[in-house]
Amino acid sequence: MRALILAGGSGTRFWPLSRRDRPKQLLALDGERSLLQSTVDRLHPLIPASDIWVCTTERLADGVRAQLPEVPAEQVLCEPEGRNTAPAIGWSLQQMAGGGDLGGERDDIVAVLPADHRFANAGAFRDALAAAAEVSRQTDHVMTLGVQPRWAETGYGYLELGEPMSDAGGALELAQFREKPDAATAETYLNSGRHLWNAGIFVFGASTLLAFLRRFEPEIARGLDALRSPEAAEPSRAAEIYAGLPSISIDYAVMERLPEHRAISAVRLDAGWSDLGSWQALSEELPAGDDGNQVHGDVLTVDSDGNLLWADEGTIAVAGVSGLVVVRTGDAVLVVPKERSQDVKKIVEELKNRRRDDRL
Amino acid sequence: MRALILAGGSGTRFWPLSRRDRPKQLLALDGERSLLQSTVDRLHPLIPASDIWVCTTERLADGVRAQLPEVPAEQVLCEPEGRNTAPAIGWSLQQMAGGGDLGGERDDIVAVLPADHRFANAGAFRDALAAAAEVSRQTDHVMTLGVQPRWAETGYGYLELGEPMSDAGGALELAQFREKPDAATAETYLNSGRHLWNAGIFVFGASTLLAFLRRFEPEIARGLDALRSPEAAEPSRAAEIYAGLPSISIDYAVMERLPEHRAISAVRLDAGWSDLGSWQALSEELPAGDDGNQVHGDVLTVDSDGNLLWADEGTIAVAGVSGLVVVRTGDAVLVVPKERSQDVKKIVEELKNRRRDDRL
Numbered sequence: 001m002r003a004l005i006l007a008g009g010s011g012t013r014f015w016p017l018s019r020r021d022r023p024k025q026l027l028a029l030d031g032e033r034s035l036l037q038s039t040v041d042r043l044h045p046l047i048p049a050s051d052i053w054v055c056t057t058e059r060l061a062d063g064v065r066a067q068l069p070e071v072p073a074e075q076v077l078c079e080p081e082g083r084n085t086a087p088a089i090g091w092s093l094q095q096m097a098g099g100g101d102l103g104g105e106r107d108d109i110v111a112v113l114p115a116d117h118r119f120a121n122a123g124a125f126r127d128a129l130a131a132a133a134e135v136s137r138q139t140d141h142v143m144t145l146g147v148q149p150r151w152a153e154t155g156y157g158y159l160e161l162g163e164p165m166s167d168a169g170g171a172l173e174l175a176q177f178r179e180k181p182d183a184a185t186a187e188t189y190l191n192s193g194r195h196l197w198n199a200g201i202f203v204f205g206a207s208t209l210l211a212f213l214r215r216f217e218p219e220i221a222r223g224l225d226a227l228r229s230p231e232a233a234e235p236s237r238a239a240e241i242y243a244g245l246p247s248i249s250i251d252y253a254v255m256e257r258l259p260e261h262r263a264i265s266a267v268r269l270d271a272g273w274s275d276l277g278s279w280q281a282l283s284e285e286l287p288a289g290d291d292g293n294q295v296h297g298d299v300l301t302v303d304s305d306g307n308l309l310w311a312d313e314g315t316i317a318v319a320g321v322s323g324l325v326v327v328r329t330g331d332a333v334l335v336v337p338k339e340r341s342q343d344v345k346k347i348v349e350e351l352k353n354r355r356r357d358d359r360l
Numbered sequence: 361m362r363a364l365i366l367a368g369g370s371g372t373r374f375w376p377l378s379r380r381d382r383p384k385q386l387l388a389l390d391g392e393r394s395l396l397q398s399t400v401d402r403l404h405p406l407i408p409a410s411d412i413w414v415c416t417t418e419r420l421a422d423g424v425r426a427q428l429p430e431v432p433a434e435q436v437l438c439e440p441e442g443r444n445t446a447p448a449i450g451w452s453l454q455q456m457a458g459g460g461d462l463g464g465e466r467d468d469i470v471a472v473l474p475a476d477h478r479f480a481n482a483g484a485f486r487d488a489l490a491a492a493a494e495v496s497r498q499t500d501h502v503m504t505l506g507v508q509p510r511w512a513e514t515g516y517g518y519l520e521l522g523e524p525m526s527d528a529g530g531a532l533e534l535a536q537f538r539e540k541p542d543a544a545t546a547e548t549y550l551n552s553g554r555h556l557w558n559a560g561i562f563v564f565g566a567s568t569l570l571a572f573l574r575r576f577e578p579e580i581a582r583g584l585d586a587l588r589s590p591e592a593a594e595p596s597r598a599a600e601i602y603a604g605l606p607s608i609s610i611d612y613a614v615m616e617r618l619p620e621h622r623a624i625s626a627v628r629l630d631a632g633w634s635d636l637g638s639w640q641a642l643s644e645e646l647p648a649g650d651d652g653n654q655v656h657g658d659v660l661t662v663d664s665d666g667n668l669l670w671a672d673e674g675t676i677a678v679a680g681v682s683g684l685v686v687v688r689t690g691d692a693v694l695v696v697p698k699e700r701s702q703d704v705k706k707i708v709e710e711l712k713n714r715r716r717d718d719r720l
Contacts, residue, residue: 335695
């Protein structure tokens, strides 16, 4: 099994800590290692660094290579530009095969992994990944790793399970993908016993996935074919072709169409997963200190608890506050209630509107 | 009339903006000019800069002189060390007389003024000061300027008024000083019609005040005499003598003893006074912007109102918060609810406990 880590995201949800040149996956949010580094660490020894590819962008490539000296530099792939996950995965699979024929036969199993998630239990994660790889080898199914819901989350997509697979202990066929639900629907999912959170982790035979991509998204396939043509040796021409690819996610382009073909199954993932999708989500993962606050860096509290206080540079001092996220960097500070931490996106939008490139 | 501005305070209530080397009086909190500069500006044309003395400390002297180029440098007096207002005023009056005899006859009227208060109406302030000087000249009373209470404040001392003075329109004899009251007492003061806030502003004949100081605090008088002796020409000896003076306020040492001698009166001050005693007090003086927040510097708000957001350096961004004070400097940030802004003192105490001189 080889790994393809998608590390091109420009996530804005951890502003002001995350920036264009320092997105979430490059940050150390839960320890000494960045989320990207932890993603690589976590695969060991199931997938050694020599079998890991990383798909990122030109802007981030130097940072990614610096953080991952154990991954061969040529396996850090730079998309000409970000075009969502379907083009990124198709193009990366092609690069991983040395630019070989998109439709040709290959026997490699690939795990596609986000670069910025957290797993409390790395061993359980590897076990699930190995199990998915085994089922994929036996059945040629595309496999997803689904997380048992712990609350009625409306911000995630769900996997609706169908029949157990006869010849694969633990894996279940996927009945369908479910979009982000409303609160009432999320509640029924939570209690149904047949819904899992979609963690965006897939394991598949490379040839199988590429064949589905060609079948469902011929425009992407034509573009990827063109990228293998001699004219695409010219970088500006390759960039032009890449820019013409439809911007579409792998879920929408391929995965959501597979249940009706009975070509996708799920393995349960019980490994303390979090997508760390917001400061609040991070707060749920971090231990609190003696004073009841989660702190990073130089922080001083008076009569305050339940806060996430993150001093990247300088000092944070609070008095008489609860339930806040306060983040201080060298040039900015954010103050937001934990439960409003999704609103960081609005702040970043406003910075974009004001053309504040110095703070993005 | 000459002015003596007391500018030695090391106020910590505006941390992290105020620091040891940049205390409140040197800060521009309500406009372009610092509170100290505004104090000098406000006296013009009643008291020209050539008749203004400033009492401060060695640590602050350069900053004070830089801010007040119009005040003769030798009239910026440096206390050997801070010993509270009774020694500071006695010593300054002595310096203002060229070191002349403490008990000798002088005909100068002196107004003692805090350096860090705010007056919305400078003209009304000067009128009250001029009226107090006139009554002092006629009666040789020590005069105070008392502020009509606008709410039942428990954090101020009060002046309790007695009989109107027969020969001075508007001035009233002072029956007694009242310590900071409890809430119920403050309520009765608010409605009594005979209580004013003590704003710490006094106008008196220099000889009169010095005579009272000698009478009530002979130990201070002896120290001040010693400071005029030849041995005190040696700075280290002068510092030693000064350090031995009792640390006592002018209110406690002199003013509170004057009512029983019928030697003190009050003039009403209705000039939009604020002592700017906290971030909350400042917030009550500043206008709010279109988004309902009071902002300084580079600030971005989303769904937030009623906040005081002060960016001295860098950017402040908030979302979904109300009633907070957020202050960002180059090395620190403070977050505190407005009504808890007195707790800044606790933060500064904690910084002292931790010997964080870099943040004090």
